[in-house]
Amino acid sequence: MAGSILGNRVLRKEDPKFLTTGGVYVDDMQSEPLLHGAAHVTFVRSQLAHAIINGIDVSAALEAPGVIAVHTAATLNLLPEASSYNPGVARTLLASDRVRYVGEPVAVIVTEQANQGEDAADLVVIDYEPLEVLVDLEQAMASTTLLYPAAGSNVAVDSTVWGMPDVTGDDFFSDCDVVVKGRFVNQRLAPCPLEVRGSAVAWVDGRLYQWISTQHAQGVRDQINKSDASSNVRVMTPDVGGGFGAKISAYPEEIVLGRVAQAVGRPLRWRETRSESMLSLGHGRAQLQYVTIGGTRDGKVLAYRLEAIQDSGAFVDVGAVLAPACTRPMSSGVYAIPRIECRTKSVVTNTTPIVAYRGAGRPEATAAIERAMDMFAAEIGMDAAEVRRKNLIPRFMEPHTTAIGQAYDVGDYEVALDKVLDASKYSELRTEQATRRQRGDRHQLGIGVSVYVEITSGGTNHEDARIEVLPDGRAIVYTGTSPHGQGHVTAWSMIASEHTGIPMDKIDVVWGDTDIIPDGLGTYGSRSLQLGGAAVHQTAQKLVELARSVAASMLEAAEADVVLDTSRGAFHVAGTPAVAVTWAELATRRAAEGGLAISDRFTSGGATFPFGAHVAVVEVDTETGKVTHLKQVACDDAGTVLNPLLLEGQIHGGIAQGSAQALLEEFVYDEDGNPKTGNLAEYAFISAVEAPRIELVPMETPTPRNPLGAKGVGESGTIGSTPAVQSAVVDAVSHLGVRHIDMPTTPERVWRAINQ
């Protein structure tokens, strides 16, 4: 028997294509026959943040070269569609009576050539009546100007309305020797997948066919069918150039595309520009946090309060519910805090709507508690690692429920902390820091520690898979997940090969076509391996049992006597390996009976809770405020590892995005709601120069909630790294009296903090 392939550093099957011809992203589908003769779509977008629309004049645009049609909500008969989370918040897919953020689509232009639309868009005249612009969250809460008058308030989602307890008064901290308060801005970020949004549509025999760059084809199908029941849409997913949560759901531009194609009677292609994407692809984070933490002088935390005000942007999308659904339950972090209370309010503003972005509600929870722990430690003069150790939930291998009411699966936090402290040579770093401080060096060293736990696969607990063996011996794995960089082709092939003995290079993986895979929940929330991978695992086991019964009849033997030799992918009677039937022979035998295939659904025992610890090392130039992120040492426990190569890749990328939030990136509006970072020349997208050196320390604590023992790893690198890096910056200048610097810790902010 060959050894198991699972747990090995298997190179990706996906790579040769990406490296030699490039992927086929939606904009690359030049030879698709159904898109032959496609016209091109350009959206006319609002240039005001908040205004009543009194009229839209498209006459000049209609005369522009190459223009086939110009449509608005009125000409397409679009009706208001309500948010899933607040029925009073409703909008048409193209703005009709009012615009609520700069970049909101108002009209759509169809042209023969791609480059003609932008010229024509300038000729659409929109008669605006400006309204008060609400960019600031607290101003929006207090204002009598309502973005959605029918909702009755700019607070669109409130955790107390969801039945969660409110926060109380000062008595909550009455037994605490020390109480520290903080106001933290978890700033707005642009997700920035390298591939912007794109989609193409064609009507085929009365049905809509839509190709789209998405993380979840089946969800997009349901959205489009809900908006236009007559479309009976088939959604197909080409290669997707990154998503990071921002491509989970379809956007108005994508949902309306089918109706535009119907109106003009042509297939259509749409691809936004990066500058459009910066304004109209959903943003992430954008949470204002008021924290209060109290405890004893010797470092024991007794009570913690988090009041989170979530910016929802100009609509109530999923970003509005992440605060009550993800931030609140994870507010305790890794700590055994006897009393916790948390209230969240999500507020509409005249800014780009907030959606999920890598971590989606959990980085905000972790940042709040970790920053609070640091400020508590600073107040009592205790080391950042020590105060954490003193409050960690002790190792547990049965579910542990925190004071806020969230149950975690398994945890071993102190070991993770010890591992990163050892690997980073923490005490030596502290010595070096003390030396630099004593010398009064211009470049000071900062050391940040975070210990975190997060929730993966929180919203879903099942996934589908189908495995089919073809008469030539090849196998096809159909999955409900939807890879866009994670390496599912390799990972699912490893799992299927492990059980069947069919070589990895004879296994294909198919996803993202709703006619072929009607049931699927896509890829987000770090759910894929623990659910989709587990579904492949379970389905492969059942396929082997089916094959065994077919083999038994072919070999004229009892099923119990038939064994699978996975080293050569053949079944034989135990003891007589010379007489065997192969997968190809079994599939051929079954060809008349619907083939050799199994479809199955895996249902897990619940969400999983990856955890870990990070140490960030930064250098701060005390004269200029410039921060250099020297190193990140990370121990991320995602349970049993299927392929360390893929796991490390996820953590590396996560750490860079965490470092980016802590140090560089912020999406900024002026007070009139005009974006100040609306392209990649202005938005501080992290590059190879700023990204840190990374050292990973392995740790595997399997979860009992799925047969692979796997927890999610797609987001934990971001969740663990962000607070450690921010903390390191504050730590570098803490001897100068600094207690807190909001993210991103730009040179100006650091300089001001030092010189205040």
Place this chain on the structure above:
Amino acid sequence: MKVSITINGTTQSHDVEPRTLLVHYIREHAHLTGTNIGCDTSSCGACTVHLDGEAVKSCTILAAQADGGTVTTIEGLTKNGEMHPMQKAFMENHGLQCGYCTPGMVMAAIGLLNENPKPSEEEVRLGLEGNLCRCTGYHNIVKSVLAAANK
């Protein structure tokens, strides 16, 4: 206007609008879609190709400026079915995830080693500053380039 460009060893002539960028020429006239477009401010480097042996962002020059020139794109790197050492290094070191920045990143990395065959890690990072990646955190990209340099 007519432009004639040798792409991946084949000379092609097309009538193009004077404002056509080289990247649009490559994608829409030569139908080579491996070269990607990631921004509109020449910030991301996804469209990096080689023009007369030098790595350039193909969104920063007009097709007309490349008239008579020689262009190599990601599709032109493989020789007799063998990947270029840089392509192999990216595969062996997991230097790519979603693949979107990859063609430009590989072309930029080859350009970097052409100018500096034995770069330090610092020099690799500086050399790739104009090529953005959202997936890898650059860690394995830097590792890939250093591995290719040491072959």
